[in-house]
Amino acid sequence: MRVVTWNVNSLKARAEHVARYLEEKSPDVLCLQELKLTDEAVPREIFTDRGYHVESHGQKQWNGVLIASKTPLEGVQRGLPDADEGQSRLIAATTGGLRIVNLYVPQGQDTESPKYQYKLRFLAALERWLHENASPSDPLVVLGDINIAPGPDDVWSVEEWEGKPTFTAEEHAALERILDFGLEDVTRSFFEPGTFTFWDYRRLSFQKRRGIRIDLHLTTGCVTQRVVEAWVDRDERKKEKPSDHAPVGILLSR
DNA sequence: ATGGTAGCACGGCTA
Numbered sequence A: 001m002r003v004v005t006w007n008v009n010s011l012k013a014r015a016e017h018v019a020r021y022l023e024e025k026s027p028d029v030l031c032l033q034e035l036k037l038t039d040e041a042v043p044r045e046i047f048t049d050r051g052y053h054v055e056s057h058g059q060k061q062w063n064g065v066l067i068a069s070k071t072p073l074e075g076v077q078r079g080l081p082d083a084d085e086g087q088s089r090l091i092a093a094t095t096g097g098l099r100i101v102n103l104y105v106p107q108g109q110d111t112e113s114p115k116y117q118y119k120l121r122f123l124a125a126l127e128r129w130l131h132e133n134a135s136p137s138d139p140l141v142v143l144g145d146i147n148i149a150p151g152p153d154d155v156w157s158v159e160e161w162e163g164k165p166t167f168t169a170e171e172h173a174a175l176e177r178i179l180d181f182g183l184e185d186v187t188r189s190f191f192e193p194g195t196f197t198f199w200d201y202r203r204l205s206f207q208k209r210r211g212i213r214i215d216l217h218l219t220t221g222c223v224t225q226r227v228v229e230a231w232v233d234r235d236e237r238k239k240e241k242p243s244d245h246a247p248v249g250i251l252l253s254r
Numbered sequence B: 001a002t003g004g005t006a007g008c009a010c011g012g013c014t015a
Helices: A015-025 A112-132 A169-179
Strands: A001-008 A029-033 A053-057 A065-069 A073-078 A090-095 A099-106 A138-147 A215-219 A227-232 A248-252
Touching: A001 A099, A001 A215, A015 A029, A015 A099, A029 A138, A053 A090, A065 A090, A065 A099, A065 A215, A090 A248, A112 A169, A169 A248, A215 A227, A215 A248
Parallel strands: A001 A029, A099 A138
Antiparallel strands: A001 A248, A029 A065, A053 A065, A073 A090, A090 A099, A138 A215, A227 A248
């Protein structure tokens, strides 16, 4: 079973890429972030025409998350109640025996911005939500654009990133508390240092290999045991009109 | 160095 996360930076702009990706790679579960579409505007045929079930939590212009799966999606939850401040950044569903929590964590802009405080509030609310809505004994995959690079191997330059959103001590502490729920950054052990998932559109970042690893799969123990492979589909970043993020996947045994 | 690029929606925000 393959579970993939991909920040598409507008599903409207990336519709053909996503359709082709489903045909070429046929993941069992595909989680998307940054739809930038309302639920009504989501092109559901991309998924249903290819045999996928699909559930979305959209928003006009910004944010928006979606889960597509070959098996039915049950127990769908949308949003972080009283915490996401109206922004569509979480959708959860059970499929194929897994509880999937698909996230688009706020980026934070800069540490002086109110958006950074919102990011920290969101992360604290996520921690509470996990304790209230899930158990570490569940087969749980918390994945998505987490917008935190967990460690020094996950940024192209620590000097460049130290103290900036995605790489502050406060965010690392918040991620640590989320992991303390009983989750593991499971792709870490499969990737060489310098394996990235996002490259800024600006300054030829991809060509210069100036990326960061912020698209993560966090798994509970019973899922961690089943992960036999992990990968980044870097080729997607080389296409015409790519997203600034590449798809990231895990393969589970059984 | 305060740029650079892309998407949404059509001026400026967000990433």
